[in-house]
Amino acid sequence: MAAPKKNGIQTVYFKNPPVIIAAASIVGCLEGEGPLGKTFDQVVNDTYYGEKTWEKAEQRMMLETMQKALEKAGLQVKDIDYMLAGDLLNQIITANFTARVLGIPFLGLYGACSTMYEGMALGAMLIDGGFAEKVLVGASSHYSTAERQYRFPTEMGNQRPMTAQWTVTGAGAAVLAREGSGPVITHATIGKVVDLGQGDAQNMGAAMAPAAADTITCHLQDTSRQPDYYDLIITGDLGAYGKKLTGQLVTQYGYDISDRYTDCGILIYSASQDVHAGGSGCGCSAVVTCGYLMESLRSGKYKRLLGIGTGALLSPCSVQQGETVPGIGHAVVIEMR
Template identity: 70%
Template sequence: MPAPKKNGVQTVWFQNPPVIVATATIVGSKEGQGPLGHTFDKVVEDGYYGEKTWEKGERRMLAEVMNTAIQRANLQPQNIDYLLAGDLLNQIISANFTARDLGIPFLGLYGACSTMYEGLALAGMLIDGGFAENVLVGVSSHQSTAERQYRYPTEQGVQRPLYAQRTVTGAAAAVISRQGNGPVITHATVGRVIDLGQGDPMDMGAAMAPAAADTIARHLMDTGRQPEYYDLYITGDLGTYGRELAVKLLQQKGYDLSSRFSDCGVLIFSPEQDTHAGGSGCACSGVVTCGYLIQEIRAGRLKRMLGVGTGALLSQISCQQGETVPGIAHGVVIEGR
């Protein structure tokens, strides 16, 4: 017998759609100066956020949004069944140490920049499966911590190519519950790891675009829905060039989504901010989704969206050994009520 909540090959549907009851966001100064600056809860001018290191500053941001989301849901940490969180640092230390302080049963996630949507998908499964009443999902990233881990010492000031993206400094959290008021999660499409041989660690948009196109096409095939069903298709952080590539790949598959396809990495910065191809990082899709997009759904300006978190599954070791950059993309349907 097929799994009763499996919809096609890679998609699941939720019989009792989990509710996004509360969200919280915090960003750095450059993100706050961008076109979505007014949609974030807090803008931090100091990259250290009052701490001694950038890593501790990132951890403070993550802890703050998690506590804020819990408070907005009128809950206490002990009311949260599971914490699902991750970041870009080795061994997801931002999430690990924050989980230590919160004391909530913890499942650490690493999906690179797709982690927010991976968390939303898993939260939906836990709740609709009857295993949880409330799940907290959170992510963080930081330009200065990620840059020196994945690329070059920050102090070196290495010039980046124009197709590179800037890691978003910030953190986002969402409380997903079995009942309550807010947008609902109705479907999730778990992505496959796709690698078409792109090996430049600076060009993550090109590495992730094939996975994004694969997941979107698979979701439409699994559900039997027409492209017009969704008001918006939005990827996590393909950036300017990655978005263009994903649109072309989808056209080759028979889907023309160009008029309703956007990207969080494109939206969060303006061209005048000189971030080259746009934003990236776990916080990129995290803050745009938990800030701007959820606000648009709550206001009724957006009814149905397929959000697709995208991640480049590389490490500094794999790059040094000449490996290519595999991509992953997880899709989650969020609808207003």
């Protein structure tokens, strides 16, 4: 298969790379018990988090994650120019209601599970473009709110196919700033919506893989870099099947990323946790990036990484009307200098 047809350069670089001065993550029980459990700031064992509904629990999780990120940055709400956030719930109510509490000028985003990376890319542009000093970026998902909105009430106990993924319960938030210490965002590659005709809403990894492969390939072409420039190339929530497909497509497009490529949805759970193909949801790439990846950059385990937030752009309505599932992938380069 030929490399993706390109209209032009999709990648921008930042003259003064914005700094991720702080990041925070709060996750649910299953995520806390997983291999990355220790890299998150807080584990919440109650799926209701003391609230009356799962939706309100997700809101509390996003709010406290944002407050935690501000606290770690030593900043207050008034120091932040913009909040960029989104989630999976209809009309992104998690982000809207969090923004209501914080009172920061708010730009609502919807990129499905790519939202954290869409936010980091846009936030970096706003800072490097001269429109902000500090930006707060965040995204969240919750297993129980996503299941009942997208699929079936969990009470029904429907059987899930092995290609299905497990929506991560968790929220991630990062504070981007013009100056400070921490990893920097040097490039962003905004993705196109790609659809190779996958119509199974229970196999979203396969639906997102073509978009992920497209963005990775465009990024490498745009920057004239080889995969070995990066210590790690990591997609957001493709899971086992989507990751395999992405690797195959990128190989067909002329790049071999196999020795340094993984996926947040694979890292977050262990095989014994019975989540089938891996993690998914806005929270997946958000918490792995704000938890594990930030820790790995700060500890020196990785120096340069290419992260690709991936989103499946379906709705129950679009599936019911016979549509296939398009995907999107937004990439940012994060380096420790």
